[in-house]
Amino acid sequence: MLEAIGVSSIDALFEPVPERVRLQRALDLPPAASEPDLMAHLAALAAQNADATRYAVFLGAGAYRHVAPAFVDQLLLRSEFYTAYTPYQPEISQGTLQAIFEFQTLVSLLFGTDLANASMYDGSTAAAEGATMACRMTRRDRIVVAKTVHPHYREVLVTYAANLGLEIVEVGYREDGTLDTQALEEASRGAAVVLFQYPNFFGIVEDPRPIVELARRAGAMTVAAVTEPVAMGLLAPPGALGVDIVAAELQAFGVPVGFGGPHVGVLAASEKCMRQMPGRFVGQARDTEGRIGYVLTLATREQHIRREKATSNICTNSGLMALAATICMAAYGKEGLSELARLNFDKAHYAHAALAGAGLRPRFAAPFFNEFVVGGLGDAAAVQHRLLDRQIVAGLPLGPYYPELADSLLVAVTEANPVQEIDALARALKG
Amino acid sequence: MTTPDRRDELVFNLTSPGRRGYSLPARDVPEAPLEGALPEGLAREAVEGFPELTEVGLVRHFTRLSTWNYGVDTGMYPLGSCTMKYNPKLNEAAARMPGFAALHPLTPDEASQGALGVMYALAQMLAEITGLPAVTLQPAAGAHGELTGMMMIRKHLITRDGSPRKLVLIPDSAHGTNPASAHFCGYQVREIKSSPRGTLSVSALAEAMTDEVAALMLTNPNTLGIFEEEICEVARIVHAKGGLVYCDGANMNALVGRARPGDFGMDIMHLNLHKTFSTPHGGGGPGSGPVVAIKALEPYLPTPVIVATPDGLRRDYDRPLSVGRVKAFQGNFGMVLRAYAYIRTLGPDGIRATADNAVLNANYLRVKLRDDYDVPYDRLNMHEVIFSDHHQNAHGVTTLDIAKRLIDYGFHPPTVYFPLIVHGALMVEPTESEGLEELERFVEVMKRIAEEARTEPGLLKKAPVTTRRSRFDEAAAARKPVLRWKKE
Numbered sequence: 001m002l003e004a005i006g007v008s009s010i011d012a013l014f015e016p017v018p019e020r021v022r023l024q025r026a027l028d029l030p031p032a033a034s035e036p037d038l039m040a041h042l043a044a045l046a047a048q049n050a051d052a053t054r055y056a057v058f059l060g061a062g063a064y065r066h067v068a069p070a071f072v073d074q075l076l077l078r079s080e081f082y083t084a085y086t087p088y089q090p091e092i093s094q095g096t097l098q099a100i101f102e103f104q105t106l107v108s109l110l111f112g113t114d115l116a117n118a119s120m121y122d123g124s125t126a127a128a129e130g131a132t133m134a135c136r137m138t139r140r141d142r143i144v145v146a147k148t149v150h151p152h153y154r155e156v157l158v159t160y161a162a163n164l165g166l167e168i169v170e171v172g173y174r175e176d177g178t179l180d181t182q183a184l185e186e187a188s189r190g191a192a193v194v195l196f197q198y199p200n201f202f203g204i205v206e207d208p209r210p211i212v213e214l215a216r217r218a219g220a221m222t223v224a225a226v227t228e229p230v231a232m233g234l235l236a237p238p239g240a241l242g243v244d245i246v247a248a249e250l251q252a253f254g255v256p257v258g259f260g261g262p263h264v265g266v267l268a269a270s271e272k273c274m275r276q277m278p279g280r281f282v283g284q285a286r287d288t289e290g291r292i293g294y295v296l297t298l299a300t301r302e303q304h305i306r307r308e309k310a311t312s313n314i315c316t317n318s319g320l321m322a323l324a325a326t327i328c329m330a331a332y333g334k335e336g337l338s339e340l341a342r343l344n345f346d347k348a349h350y351a352h353a354a355l356a357g358a359g360l361r362p363r364f365a366a367p368f369f370n371e372f373v374v375g376g377l378g379d380a381a382a383v384q385h386r387l388l389d390r391q392i393v394a395g396l397p398l399g400p401y402y403p404e405l406a407d408s409l410l411v412a413v414t415e416a417n418p419v420q421e422i423d424a425l426a427r428a429l430k431g
Numbered sequence: 432m433t434t435p436d437r438r439d440e441l442v443f444n445l446t447s448p449g450r451r452g453y454s455l456p457a458r459d460v461p462e463a464p465l466e467g468a469l470p471e472g473l474a475r476e477a478v479e480g481f482p483e484l485t486e487v488g489l490v491r492h493f494t495r496l497s498t499w500n501y502g503v504d505t506g507m508y509p510l511g512s513c514t515m516k517y518n519p520k521l522n523e524a525a526a527r528m529p530g531f532a533a534l535h536p537l538t539p540d541e542a543s544q545g546a547l548g549v550m551y552a553l554a555q556m557l558a559e560i561t562g563l564p565a566v567t568l569q570p571a572a573g574a575h576g577e578l579t580g581m582m583m584i585r586k587h588l589i590t591r592d593g594s595p596r597k598l599v600l601i602p603d604s605a606h607g608t609n610p611a612s613a614h615f616c617g618y619q620v621r622e623i624k625s626s627p628r629g630t631l632s633v634s635a636l637a638e639a640m641t642d643e644v645a646a647l648m649l650t651n652p653n654t655l656g657i658f659e660e661e662i663c664e665v666a667r668i669v670h671a672k673g674g675l676v677y678c679d680g681a682n683m684n685a686l687v688g689r690a691r692p693g694d695f696g697m698d699i700m701h702l703n704l705h706k707t708f709s710t711p712h713g714g715g716g717p718g719s720g721p722v723v724a725i726k727a728l729e730p731y732l733p734t735p736v737i738v739a740t741p742d743g744l745r746r747d748y749d750r751p752l753s754v755g756r757v758k759a760f761q762g763n764f765g766m767v768l769r770a771y772a773y774i775r776t777l778g779p780d781g782i783r784a785t786a787d788n789a790v791l792n793a794n795y796l797r798v799k800l801r802d803d804y805d806v807p808y809d810r811l812n813m814h815e816v817i818f819s820d821h822h823q824n825a826h827g828v829t830t831l832d833i834a835k836r837l838i839d840y841g842f843h844p845p846t847v848y849f850p851l852i853v854h855g856a857l858m859v860e861p862t863e864s865e866g867l868e869e870l871e872r873f874v875e876v877m878k879r880i881a882e883e884a885r886t887e888p889g890l891l892k893k894a895p896v897t898t899r900r901s902r903f904d905e906a907a908a909a910r911k912p913v914l915r916w917k918k919e
């Protein structure tokens with residue numbers, strides 16, 4: 001091969017690199033490990049982690065452990081899916097393209113919206129892009145965000161907005177954990193958009209209709225962040241309640257919590273948002289024989305065509321995780337998701353009662369789905385630390401995010417927590 | 432005999448009331464009363480439109496979809512700039528270990544030392560590979576890394592000078608994400624023309640470089656597969672005016688173990704773990720776009736940063752100059768873990784060999800095909816090579832036709848019509864994963880297609896003919912977009 005190319009050595013192939021910056025030594029990296037040795041090394045590292053197979057875990061806060069059917073992961077391992085890339089060549093990518101079309105449909109049905117895109121990185125970046133999209137559409141530059149939106153989502157929003165000249169106003173919560181609508185009314189005057197979470201960060205099911213109504217009167221759009229989409233089995237979808245844009249995290253559908261990623265974000269919205277949406281769309285098309293198939297479409301919004309005038313810089317998104325969510329949503333089906341949601345609701349309410357029975361103080365009185373806040377724990381972080389010894393990860397200490405809630409834990413309970421775990425948590429928190 | 436064929440149906444049309452494809456854990460708590468437990472009028476009993484299928488029905492549907500797809504495991508996938516190398520199976524097994532997959536992202540530091548250890552170790556390896564010591568693993572993809580890197584530059588300039596400056600210079604050969612990322616970071620973009628040699632024009636740069644310019648964003652090797660030979664001079668010109676150089680690391684796979692961006696004057700860059708470090712592309716993600724930078728930019732890294740302390744590793748949030756958080760939690764850990772496994776299995780010699788073989792393969796294709804296809808920049812290239820359809824145009828054949836005909840011969844087409852500065856570009860990146868036999872087969876097929884273009888161009892115009900679907904009317908699809916299924 002070298003002879004055909006006309007060079008004498010591999011080194012010579014790198015002659016275009018100026019000699020003084022060519023690396024003259026081997027990289028200082030660990031020596032090559034064989035497959036079994038590496039797996040043993042990784043197993044040892046994995047054993048240092050308090051994962052849900054060895055611990056009773058009550059963490060939620062934007063990443064939820066649910067029991068997905070075994071075939072979801074088996075199908076994800078079909079390598080025609082996972083070793084492909086963005087379906088630029090539709091004739092040999094109908095599998096990926098049709099799956100995305102089904103994803104866009106399932107997400108639209110789930111949230112009651114006209115349409116959905118092909119996925120975003122995660123819920124937090126979807127929320128930030130949803131809010132900035134609303135600023136473009138309303139030609140206004142103020143974003144009103146509820147303090148009951150996931151703290152990480154709010155932080156990402158601040159990061160994104162900082163360079164775009166957008167102003168962010170936070171609106172607090174009332175004693176019962178719901179959005180302070182009076183403060184919202186004030187803040188939303190002249191605002192581009194109101195961003196709230198459904199159910200909110202405290203797990204509270206808040207009625208979106210008054211929020212939508214207030215925003216509309218102020219000429220602002222609404223973005224609902226959804227971090228626990230399983231709730232949609234039990235709750236009226238935001239699109240049907242007049243919400244303009246839904247920025248969701250769909251990890252709950254067949255994607256492992258996996259220490260934070262990859263997860264799968266998505267933007268779903270009303271028709272009027274179509275040409276301002278970031279990210280990819282798959283649309284139906286006909287081939288030269290008139291047969292129906294699927295292609296990437298509306299690409300003139302995107303960076304590879306529009307460059308700096310694009311609706312976003314996003315390129316690679318979360319294709320494989322969107323496939324997991326697609327399969328999982330299809331598996332739950334029309335009634336299964338409601339059954340799953342109901343089981344989550346029941347377990348969380350059982351846990352809520354069990355913890356109250358153990359003398360803990362539920363922090364908020366408003367309705368909740370599968371997550372709630374308990375207070376009166378003194379230093380909640382210390383309590384969490386103490387329970388690790390009993391193989392329990394007891395929810396999220398809220399102090400770092402809400403100093404006024406430093407005595408509180410955010411506790412998530414899903415169908416993956418057996419009743420014995422819940423009872424053990426109640427006993428441990430009591431003792 | 433014809434039988435009804437439902438194999439091309441949407442999942443929504445395969446539904447049958449009452450079928451189920453899932454099972455839930457046994458109910459071990461009583462039902463909680465729903466009345467009064469939700470706000471009035473918010474209850475939902477079913478998700479109308481969601482399909483109802485059995486497990487086998489679902490498995491057959493999605494397996495059918497997989498067979499209508501093409502991946503690296505199917506065959507050669509020379510999609511330039513995307514680095515479609517083989518994805519080692521070990522990495523998939525590693526990522527599925529329960530100790531990692533079932534680990535919640537907000538698990539306290541003390542109870543996630545193994546996962547933090549993987550992140551810390553990968554960060555150190557990436558610093559060594561690039562010569563850039565400040566690392567974040569948080570960005571979710573390459574473009575997200577670009578945005579993060581540009582934010583760090585912006586924050587640095589504000590801190591240093593009190594102003595972020597206004598402009599970002601970008602060569603006309605750049606990926607579209609570069610100008611989009613600069614724009615989303617609040618910058619105006621000015622394009623710099625490439626020289627006839629296919630590299631950044633140093634004189635054009637010198638002219639454009641003023642104290643209004645925050646940064647130059649460039650890809651090296653560039654999108655023509657050419658190493659920017661005057662890179663040190665380029666960096667000097669930018670630095671002399673107080674600007675920074677952002678390197679798009681999409682093509683780092685050409686340089687691993689051979690040259691380090693930190694050594695040739697790059698201040699900050701992102702890496703695509705899904706390109707250089709073999710994590711699967713997943714049909715369009717997930718990616719992972721770590722950012723590496725010079726020490727002076729370390730204070731601006733997004734939070735959290737993984738730091739080593741006497742009590743073990745921890746996530747550090749107390750970073751007053753940080754650009755802030757760019758993603759929930761701490762990055763696409765599953766991709767970080769796969770990349771870590773990849774580097775550990777290769778070691779220093781193995782990883783350098785990936786760059787060597789990638790460059791060898793791409794140069795081999797250039798010399799083998801240059802009699803049949805126009806090579807706009809016929810010189811030593813790095814990991815990819817650009818051809819054009821210039822010769823074939825005489826027969827009415829375009830790049831699109833060549834690409835579609837390749838499908839009939841069992842190959843995934845190269846990247847087409849990019850970079851924009853080459854008319855009818857075919858951007859071929861074989862990667863190190865292809866052996867000589869496969870390269871020879873690709874050469875033979877490309878030569879045959881060149882011959883067909885001369886003798887039977889109609890064959891190319893009709894291609895592909897071996898696929899489940901032929902060419903689509905994409906313009907019609909965009910005019911009247913149908914973006915979802917709806918119940919009849």
